[in-house]
Amino acid sequence: MNQRSFDFKELLSPLEPALFLREYWQRSPVVVARQSPDHYAGLFSVADVERVVGYGQLKYSQLKVARAGSDAQASQAYHVESARTSDTNGLFHSYAEGESIVFNFLPSYWEPAARLCAAVEQWLQFPAGANAYVTPRNACGFPPHFDAHEAFILQTHGSKHWRIYRRSPRAANETAEEQIVPREELGEPIRELDLHAGDLLYIPRGYVHEASTLDSSSIHVTLGVRTYTLLDLLNEVLAVEGAQNPDLRTPLAAAALEASLGVDETVEQLERVVNAIELRSRLAEARARLKLRLIERLRPLPTSHLQSLDRLDRVGLDTRVAKRAGMLCHVARKAGRAELAFPGNRLGGAANLEPALRFLADVREPFTVRALPDTLSDESKLVLVKRAIREGLLELT
DSSP: OOGGGOSHHHHHTTSOHHHHHHHTTTTOOEEEOOSOTTTTTTTSOHHHHHHHHHHOOOOGGGEEEEEOOOTTSOOEEEEOOGGGTTOHHHHHHHHHTTOEEEEOSGGGTOHHHHHHHHHHHHHHOSOEEEEEEEEOTTOOSSOSEEESSEEEEEEEEEEEEEEEEEEOTTGGGOOSSEEEOOGGGTOSOSEEEEEETTOEEEEOTTEEEEEEOSSSOEEEEEEEEOOOOHHHHHHHHHHHHHHHOGGGGOOOOTTTTSTTSSHHHHHHHHHHHHHTOOHHHHHHHHHHHHHHHHHHHOOOOOOSHHHHHHTGGGOOTTOEEEEOTTOOOEEEEETTEEEEEETTEEEEEEGGGHHHHHHHHHOOSOEEGGGSOTTSOHHHHHHHHHHHHHHTSEEEO
């Protein structure tokens, strides 16, 4: 699996994405055992650990070591002090003593992880992040816990033994990063397995799990996906409604915050306003607002942007161009203008640009400038493509 194949389909292969989404996504853990140790080659190896520790100059929040405590204790995890991030001997001494090394926010400084997260975000349209866990032999980094996100465990080196328990009843209302679960609450594991290099384990949000090594050290990358919720969507619906419905901006009565005053009147006001919201008519704009939230947090991936800028004067109608990797797009039309939003920038103009912008948003394969919709003249096609290259959406192939 090289950098060019870090996509959602390759992540799950040979499990088909449609089957995964239908049968397992947010429902049940699943293991993809491949007997292919090199499947994640290029993602995060032993040599990469040395390279990042030695040259990465990681910040305080990006590196920590961890070791599970006794049954009565939570995980004894602490961030390495900033002065110690370059103290490789001290860090690896902790590893030799049985502590796991944890690389937080991996996509912010490791390109293969950034490309993988971008590919998953394109497919699922939810925010994704990645951490890496380097565990010595006969060690356990964390006690049983559940996470507040969907987790894909990608074993890149060695092996690790996993125990998965039932979903915690606390998971539905928990938003913390992780929650330790006392052993007396665990019950029996519903799955117990060894994950080997090249294998994948998917754990839905809320399922309690723990992992440890035996006679092999381990490196795995956890890809975490934070799904938007109905509450997120409802907040956007209310934001859309509030911008257009003055009733939602009706001032509260004096002393309305007193619990004993005006309860019936306030309930009546709220019910009248909420019941009047046309959810179906507001849904499209609310979804668009959520998508824009996602796009605005994404970073453009490094590509051949500089080389494309250097060759901008050579662009002609038969020049082949392509969208840069990780370009999740959204097109909107407002106040007589059309605009295409993408990670890192926006591209807009008069309303007659909308068909061309939608073409750019939807296209998946390289194309020639001439292939843009004929709603634009040849000269306008050239102008638009050059703008899109300059603003970071397209690159020359």
